[in-house]
Amino acid sequence: MKQSILHMDLDTFYVSVERLLDSRLEKKPILLGGTSDRGVVASCSYEARKFGVHSGMPMRQAQQLCPEGIVIRGNTSNYTKYSKLVTDILKEHVPILEKSSIDEFYADLSGMDKFFGCYQYASELRSTIIKETGLPISFGLSINKTVSKVATGEAKPNNQIKIDLGQEKLFLAPLSVKKIPMVGDKMFQTLCNMGVKQIRTVQAMPLEMMEDVFGKNGKTVWKKANGIDHSPVIPFSERKSISTERTFDKDTIDIQKLEALITSMAENLAFQLRRGTKLTACVTIKIRYSNFNTYTKQVKIPYTSADHILIPAALNLFRQLNDKRLLIRLVGLRFSNLVHGNYQINLFDDAQEQLALYQAMDKIRERHGERSIVRAIGMGRSSIGRFTNPFNGDPPIVLAKRRQ
């Protein structure tokens, strides 16, 4: 039996939410993202895209391209709220739902065409979402995730497309290779140099050639170009790691400030672990210097979720890794190798008072928010913290105010 996979994507999601909250923003070019010197555009309206602005572009450049654009800082918690509204509607109506990011969904509608046809069902679902949330949404419907995603891209803005069974290759053929998910700037460049511009060419190429040029990825891209994709719709994806990072407005070598920041990051991530009853066995620190060279270093530790092990481990790694006399642009911290479990108490290192203190601190955080009690060294580092439990199965949230 052929599958029916639906891909839905909220158009210019952040901008649409802002427009819902303030109708004056309708039909105006809007640049949403970080407003500091290093801010990047997280989302922009179609009016702004006419000027050549695209998301991921530095905000400064975007403002030069589109001087009349209205710059909005954005508020992540609003977006989370609206995203949840849409998710709830979808959950109610489809059998298997995968939320692949804050504004993107896959649904497996296989077998539902018996009743009234998948396309009609999806169209009705789309109208329901538009009616109930007021947010524009587009969808693509086909036999697998890749084709549906590409179809949604073609349907936008605020429209829908169905790729008929057997027409997948024909549909993809005239499109640019850039439209294949997975083809990034680098691969696109290489393909262009090879004279490959349209997906049609990739379809005609032998699989071996793609594999020779791009290795394992080439094989996957070739399959996608031919409309072959067997990946299932995954309703709940377990997080494999949790991480946080921070780009500074101004590069710094203030070690005290950096170490305070890392302490604060480790403290917060360790709390996230405990809240999700997780333990980590791998700590990774990341440093990006002002010349954009990025280094990471990781260490394996026995499974733990305790502050007094994770904070020194993170600081130690940072001290080992930071051996260049250069200004630092970004630091990041990641805990990976996660398993379910609680902290194994150490016979010699853990005093009862300390354990009681940890428990009390976590209780306060559960009740009054994760920033309600922090180590004094980390006070005032407001951008640390992630608003939601990272282990609820939702995809990680992309901060609206992120910096490059």
Added chain:
Amino acid sequence: MRFVVSTTQLLKKLQLISGVISSNTVLPILEDFLFDIQDGKIKVFATDLETSMSTEIDAESKETGRIAIPAKILLDTLKTLPEQPLTFAFDEKTFGIEISSSTGKYKLAGENPEDFPKIPTTEDATEVEIPSEVLGRAIGQTLFAVSNDELRPAMTGVLFQLQPDGMTFVSTDASKLVKYKRTDVVAQEAASFIVPKKALQLLKGSLPTENTQVQVSYNSSNAFFSFAETQLICRLVDAKYPDYNAVIPVDNDNLLTVGRMDFLNTLKRVSIFSNKTTYQCVLNIAGTELKVSSQDLDFSNEAFERLNCTYDGDDLEIAFNARFLIEMLGVLETEEIKIELSSPTRAGILVPGDTEDGEQLLMLVMPVMLNH
């Protein structure tokens, strides 16, 4: 230089000490046995620089000589040969070895015996005697709790505390601890030292089955264990053992008594459904019922079992790594065991239901911290 020796006798003795030789060594000669032939006896040595073992075999020989023979080739050959006298001949200049059996000849290259590391000797060592049965039991009860953490060397061995009023053997890895005390074996002089895990594993494997006295000598850097014709020499762990007495809680108000095999089998079953990394199991004790439960969220596995027990104390919920409990219950021997508990974040203490005279055993296990 030639000598003649029986295959089975040689194999038996070599297998007793071959455990010392590790498969990937820094020095090639550490893969060899050192044969030292003197007065119709062969003394064979094996070492990994930390631990050394030696043994003696009767042989027919008129000369004296030394040679290093590759262990693996020799053992593999002996294993397949039937019982017979075997003639070894070697050249003391080229170190070429020729072994003659009733059916053929085997040639292999030996190594210079002068390159073989020097085995430490018992200088200014103090000596005590411990019955092999006591030593074997002490090792058996403590070895499983020894840590593998190289960052805390003190815990990578078993602490021997010799005292005029008894001997105490302690092992811990900071999550669990075992203290085994014998009051029926005493030392003249008080002393304490840490014997590394590998040496004790080897010692346990080579101790004779019938009870004999083991001569234990020690100085500041080495310990020597001698029995029958076998000797084991090991370097002591040069570190300060943590103050284990301070961390054993004394005021445990809650006392649980439960059948050992019942509890062990329950844990074995329930832990199959726990997370395969943490083996976390929760004990709920209320009234006369002990409930053991576990879950593995990644695979949606879940299990619980109820057990009858005798319990004197407040209702309690406490979680442990089930593997630790299983190891401990497996080592304990009595029909019933007692578990002393105080709070969900404090150690649980396992002791046998009844003890033999002169023997005290205490096992301690740290819980995992449940968050509520």
